[in-house]
Amino acid sequence: MALLEVRDLSVTFHRRGEKSTVAVDGVSFDVEPGQTVGLVGESGCGKSVTSLAIMGLLAKRGATVSGSAKFDGTELLTLSDRQMRDRRGRDLGMVFQDPLSSLNPVISIGLQVTEVLERHRGLSRKQAAVEAAELLDKVGIPDPKRRLTEYPHQLSGGMRQRALIAIALACRPRLLIADEPTTALDVTIQAQILALLAELVRETETALIMITHDLGVVAGLCDEVNVLYAGRVVERSGRHDLFRVPRHPYTHGLLASIPRLDAPKGERLSPIRGSVADNIPWTGGCAFAPRCPHAVDRCVETTPEMVVDQVVEGDRLLRCHNPVEPAGRAEQEMLS
Amino acid sequence: MLRYTIRRLLQLLVVVLVLSLLLFAWLRSLPGGPVSALLGERATAETRERLTEELGLNEPIFVQYLKFVGRALTGDFGVSTGVQPGDSAAEIFVQRFPATLELSILAIVIALAVGIPLGYLAARRRGGILDNLSVVSSLIGVAVPVFFLAFLLKQVFAVDLGWFPTAGRQAGGIDATRVTGFFVLDGLLTQEWDAAWDALRHLILPAIALASIPFSVVFRITRASVLDVVDEDYVRTAESKGLTSPVIRRRHVMRNAMLPVVTTIGLQTGALLAGAVLTEKVFAFPGIGQALALGFERRDYPVLLLLILCAAGVFVLINLLVDLSYAVIDPRIRTRGVR
Amino acid sequence: MSTRTDKIDELSARAADDAGVSLAAAAWRRLRRNPVFLAGAGIIVLFVVLAAAAPWLAPHDPSVPMLGDQVVKARNQIPAVQDGHPLGGDQNGRDLLSRLLLGSQQTLLVGVFATLIGLGGGLLLGTLAGALGGWVDTVVMRAVDVMLSIPGLLLAVSIGALFAQPNQYTVILAVAIVQIPIFARLLRGTMLAQRHSDHVLAARSLGVKQRAIVFRHMLPNSLGPVIVQATLVLAIAIIEAAALSFLGLGNPDDRIPEWGQMLGQAQTVIDSHPQLAFWPAGCIIVVALGFTLVGESLREALDPKSRR
Numbered sequence: 001m002a003l004l005e006v007r008d009l010s011v012t013f014h015r016r017g018e019k020s021t022v023a024v025d026g027v028s029f030d031v032e033p034g035q036t037v038g039l040v041g042e043s044g045c046g047k048s049v050t051s052l053a054i055m056g057l058l059a060k061r062g063a064t065v066s067g068s069a070k071f072d073g074t075e076l077l078t079l080s081d082r083q084m085r086d087r088r089g090r091d092l093g094m095v096f097q098d099p100l101s102s103l104n105p106v107i108s109i110g111l112q113v114t115e116v117l118e119r120h121r122g123l124s125r126k127q128a129a130v131e132a133a134e135l136l137d138k139v140g141i142p143d144p145k146r147r148l149t150e151y152p153h154q155l156s157g158g159m160r161q162r163a164l165i166a167i168a169l170a171c172r173p174r175l176l177i178a179d180e181p182t183t184a185l186d187v188t189i190q191a192q193i194l195a196l197l198a199e200l201v202r203e204t205e206t207a208l209i210m211i212t213h214d215l216g217v218v219a220g221l222c223d224e225v226n227v228l229y230a231g232r233v234v235e236r237s238g239r240h241d242l243f244r245v246p247r248h249p250y251t252h253g254l255l256a257s258i259p260r261l262d263a264p265k266g267e268r269l270s271p272i273r274g275s276v277a278d279n280i281p282w283t284g285g286c287a288f289a290p291r292c293p294h295a296v297d298r299c300v301e302t303t304p305e306m307v308v309d310q311v312v313e314g315d316r317l318l319r320c321h322n323p324v325e326p327a328g329r330a331e332q333e334m335l336s
Numbered sequence: 337m338l339r340y341t342i343r344r345l346l347q348l349l350v351v352v353l354v355l356s357l358l359l360f361a362w363l364r365s366l367p368g369g370p371v372s373a374l375l376g377e378r379a380t381a382e383t384r385e386r387l388t389e390e391l392g393l394n395e396p397i398f399v400q401y402l403k404f405v406g407r408a409l410t411g412d413f414g415v416s417t418g419v420q421p422g423d424s425a426a427e428i429f430v431q432r433f434p435a436t437l438e439l440s441i442l443a444i445v446i447a448l449a450v451g452i453p454l455g456y457l458a459a460r461r462r463g464g465i466l467d468n469l470s471v472v473s474s475l476i477g478v479a480v481p482v483f484f485l486a487f488l489l490k491q492v493f494a495v496d497l498g499w500f501p502t503a504g505r506q507a508g509g510i511d512a513t514r515v516t517g518f519f520v521l522d523g524l525l526t527q528e529w530d531a532a533w534d535a536l537r538h539l540i541l542p543a544i545a546l547a548s549i550p551f552s553v554v555f556r557i558t559r560a561s562v563l564d565v566v567d568e569d570y571v572r573t574a575e576s577k578g579l580t581s582p583v584i585r586r587r588h589v590m591r592n593a594m595l596p597v598v599t600t601i602g603l604q605t606g607a608l609l610a611g612a613v614l615t616e617k618v619f620a621f622p623g624i625g626q627a628l629a630l631g632f633e634r635r636d637y638p639v640l641l642l643l644i645l646c647a648a649g650v651f652v653l654i655n656l657l658v659d660l661s662y663a664v665i666d667p668r669i670r671t672r673g674v675r
Numbered sequence: 676m677s678t679r680t681d682k683i684d685e686l687s688a689r690a691a692d693d694a695g696v697s698l699a700a701a702a703w704r705r706l707r708r709n710p711v712f713l714a715g716a717g718i719i720v721l722f723v724v725l726a727a728a729a730p731w732l733a734p735h736d737p738s739v740p741m742l743g744d745q746v747v748k749a750r751n752q753i754p755a756v757q758d759g760h761p762l763g764g765d766q767n768g769r770d771l772l773s774r775l776l777l778g779s780q781q782t783l784l785v786g787v788f789a790t791l792i793g794l795g796g797g798l799l800l801g802t803l804a805g806a807l808g809g810w811v812d813t814v815v816m817r818a819v820d821v822m823l824s825i826p827g828l829l830l831a832v833s834i835g836a837l838f839a840q841p842n843q844y845t846v847i848l849a850v851a852i853v854q855i856p857i858f859a860r861l862l863r864g865t866m867l868a869q870r871h872s873d874h875v876l877a878a879r880s881l882g883v884k885q886r887a888i889v890f891r892h893m894l895p896n897s898l899g900p901v902i903v904q905a906t907l908v909l910a911i912a913i914i915e916a917a918a919l920s921f922l923g924l925g926n927p928d929d930r931i932p933e934w935g936q937m938l939g940q941a942q943t944v945i946d947s948h949p950q951l952a953f954w955p956a957g958c959i960i961v962v963a964l965g966f967t968l969v970g971e972s973l974r975e976a977l978d979p980k981s982r983r
Contacts, residue, residue, distance in 0.1 A: 088575070088577065088578035094576040098569060102570055103570055103573065105570070105666075106595075115587070119578060119579055119583075153668050168576075
């Protein structure tokens with residue numbers, strides 16, 4: 001049994017006087033212990049909402065969550081508020097995108113680390129302070145004792161994100177969700193934070209859900225990748241396979257729109273047409289069809305189902321009527 | 337921090353100086369001027385002339401001002417002509433200031449004690465009955481003239497129901513020992529419980545009337561601020577740690593939501609001082625406000641000048657204190673440049 | 676003092692961030708569905724109509740004692756409710772209902788003129804300071820700071836005391852002058868926030884003249900918070916005018932009625948005849964509430980942060 005089993009998870013937002021919108025539309029995936037699973041897609045594809053739904057952090061009013069998310073056999077979606085509070089921070093940790101706004105500006109880093117230790121591990125303030133210093137040290141924050149007395153605005157962006165990681169991992173959760181943990185950081189810091197995350201999850205055998213729009217992050221970290229579009233998984237694959245042979249036109253488009261230093265001179269980037277704003281729901285056809293260069297008549301007539309891909313070996317799942325044909329051997333080599 | 341404080345204190349000094357100049361000019365341009373004020377309208381031309389000379393009013397205006405400043409520095413602001421004829425203006429201030437301070441503190445305490453919890457609850461149940469009711473009542477609170485509210489309270493709770501005294505600071509029959517000039521505090525210090533209780537009873541109605549001004553503001557700012565803060569990322573982080581609701585409310589929501597409320601308290605002291613003029617008049621409460629009201633009625637210029645100057649000084653000073661206390665609450669200001 | 680001024684600056688900067696036509700249109704859309712705004716606007720319209728129709732609606736002459744010489748002889752004999760006088764008479768024997776109806780005219784005029792004068796003065800000072808900067812800014816804003824250091828009502832009362840014979844104009848003036856520094860600071864804040872904004876920089880880089888930038892780009896975009904403040908000041912002015920009367924600095928000539936004056940004069944007889952205070956006070960509260968409701972809902976509609 002997987003550590004986390006998400007089945008047919010859907011989230012609908014309702015707003016007074018407006019049409020309700022389906023943000024997540026039947027997402028299913030598994031996370032094994034110690035495994036790193038990526039959720040990839042443009043902003044607005046539903047990847048963050050998926051993680052917030054699993055954590056039980058969506059506002060009670062205005063959002064309907066259906067489907068199932070089983071953690072170690074326990075259904076998370078039907079837990080009471082109190083039961084969920086006991087799990088969050090202890091079994092499930094989360095790291096957010098913007099480390100400055102995600103830390104409370106008026107209380108010390110120390111308290112923000114120790115409060116979670118006091119809450120779930122029953123440590124005294126003193127014990128927790130000792131442990132907190134160790135935690136900061138472990139995530140690579142120099143001079144941890146002094147840092148504990150400082151406030152978020154006194155730390156650099158990278159240090160803040162390290163502190164957030166320390167907080168999320170303080171109680172050794174079995175599942176960590178990282179929601180775009182490097183997006184708000186400088187490029188050089190991004191790599192450090194990713195390396196830190198990779199090291200920590202390997203060391204502690206924590207399962208990690210990595211949410212990102214950055215395929216570079218996926219390439220460096222994930223065992224399995226789920227590509228999301230308009231609230232649904234459109235392609236699932238092991239990391240290496242995905243980069244070598246993208247089958248869904250959307251995945252293909254994402255890969256093709258990354259600038260490459262080794263691209264031949266004069267070669268143009270090929271961005272995906274349009275934007276997520278051109279979203280249409282998954283009814284009566286493929287939601288990506290309006291932006292898809294491979295769209296055929298079938299794509300606007302019937303909604304594609306998630307099926308095992310017949311062309312590529314391995315556990316490739318695909319939601320497409322007209323996938324991209326694997327390119328010639330030479331090109332494959334170049335891409336990988 | 338220290339340099340900032342010194343700079344602000346210097347600013348305060350400048351404001352008070354400029355203000356004293358303006359007030360001095362104001363005094364001189366008042367109808368009739370100080371001579372009529374002292375002698376009344378029916379004095380003979382001869383006595384007028386003599387007094388004019390005596391007061392130095394025939395000298396150039398800037399000489400008069402300098403002399404005034406010179407006397408003011410020794411604490412001599414002139415003698416009251418109308419409020420408490422014969423007493424020095426400074427004496428009147430010293431006598432009455434504790435009364436107004438006591439009243440204002442109670443009013444602020446009431447406003448905070450009701451406004452903050454109500455603001456929090458209204459924000460958390462946004463759009464609910466409590467929210468709508470309290471928003472509407474805070475808006476009505478703005479629209480009701482303070483002195484009319486004071487009248488209403490006095491009529492209902494003091495005159496009709498007789499629960500509270502109608503006027504003054506202390507009942508006539510009570511012979512209380514005076515220590516600090518704050519009657520409630522005096523009663524507690526000397527363990528004259530009945531005197532303390534009586535003084536408090538005299539404070540309650542005027543304090544409620546006065547509290548209506550800051551209450552509306554404190555309530556609305558708390559509500560708006562809580563609405564802002566609960567949407568902040570760090571509250572979501574706190575939730576993701578599985579902290580209990582009370583901890584999140586106290587440590588993560590209110591701690592941040594209170595920052596703008598603190599600012600407001602400073603601003604509200606101005607409104608309180610103005611409101612005290614009206615409330616103290618209704619309840620014949622012998623504070624600064626009543627002296628100001630009487631001063632305007634009886635054109636007691638020396639008293640008016642000193643009291644307005646002091647009111648402005650207190651207002652500016654309290655705002656300075658609030659700004660400084662802000663630094664204590666908000667580490668982003670406290671540790672600026674320390675990094 | 677600086678906290679207070681900072682607050683005004685902050686409000687203006689926030690509102691100046693994004694103003695413009697689309698904002699106004701969006702604000703109007705939100706307002707139309709806002710019950711708070713509709714209630715406030717309803718109150719204002721009702722009282723404006725009453726004020727306009729007052730000369731025809733009022734059953735009696737508000738300046739003539741209703742029972743003729745009888746009452747004038749017996750002072751403090753306040754006529755009770757009777758046929759033709761649904762609210763009775765005032766302390767001088769004049770029909771209360773008629774005085775209330777006609778009082779709406781004077782009261783609204785006090786509010787409107789005080790606001791207009793305050794707005795005009797603030798507009799002038801704030802625009803000068805905000806548009807020119809430099810020493811003009813320093814001098815104007817220091818003066819504004821000093822004025823703001825005196826609590827509003829005290830300042831109004833001090834100005835009111837300057838006039839030997841107070842009348843309705845001195846009341847308006849006293850209330851209006853207090854509003855000038857507030858408007859000035861608000862405008863200067865929004866202008867300052869815009870001086871470095873992209874659209875002003877763009878206009879400047881295109882060689883648009885300073886005057887044109889101020890009048891075509893900066894002023895229109897500062898209007899949002901100013902309109903909000905003006906609406907709130909309408910309520911404040913009416914209440915403060917009443918406070919002036921209460922302190923004996925109002926218009927003593929009561930042939931033309933005004934609610935604040937009626938309320939102020941009623942204080943001497945409030946114990947025996949509370950209705951003389953309740954009626955004008957009720958009117959003041961309702962009208963002030965109307966303006967406050969409109970002002971607050973305008974503020975909410977124009978605040979980019981509340982658009983969730």
